[in-house]
Amino acid sequence: MNTFYMNILAVDKLFYAGSCESLIVPTPEGKYGIMANHSNIIIAVIPGALFYRPPGEEMKVAAVSHGIVKVENNKVLVLVDSAECPEDIDANRARRAAEIAREEILHSKSKQEYRVAQGHLARAMTRLRVKDHYDTSKSREKE
Numbered sequence: 512m513n514t515f516y517m518n519i520l521a522v523d524k525l526f527y528a529g530s531c532e533s534l535i536v537p538t539p540e541g542k543y544g545i546m547a548n549h550s551n552i553i554i555a556v557i558p559g560a561l562f563y564r565p566p567g568e569e570m571k572v573a574a575v576s577h578g579i580v581k582v583e584n585n586k587v588l589v590l591v592d593s594a595e596c597p598e599d600i601d602a603n604r605a606r607r608a609a610e611i612a613r614e615e616i617l618h619s620k621s622k623q624e625y626r627v628a629q630g631h632l633a634r635a636m637t638r639l640r641v642k643d644h645y646d647t648s649k650s651r652e653k654e
């Protein structure tokens with residue numbers, strides 16, 4: 512089985528460390544896939560859904576924010592500001608954060624304030640999309 516070693520590090524925690532069969536990250540150019548023995552590269556990560564498959568398991572998903580991915584010698588390092596599983600996302604909190612970010616965008620006085628507010632809105636919307644589309648705990652509650 513072709514695998515690579517991967518670390519997903521968020522600012523506040525180690526999100527995942529272990530073997531991986533495949534990884535798909537959100538980048539400014541679209542989704543970027545990484546498999547075993549990928550060529551060395553460094554790429555930017557934007558807020559979005561990150562998908563990874565540990566050996567012998569189903570594909571897993573995480574909501575990630577801005578960061579980078581470094582691939583070197585069959586090892587992958589994902590450094591992001593935040594990474595969350597769908598079941599750990601508080602949808603109400605994410606909705607409030609999106610509303611606050613929209614207000615910040617409307618009342619921004621500089622390009623920098625505007626861009627920061629856009630980043631906050633992107634993170635909140637990513638969290639909501641991942642929660643709504645990939646939260647398996649919601650489907651288990653219905654059964």
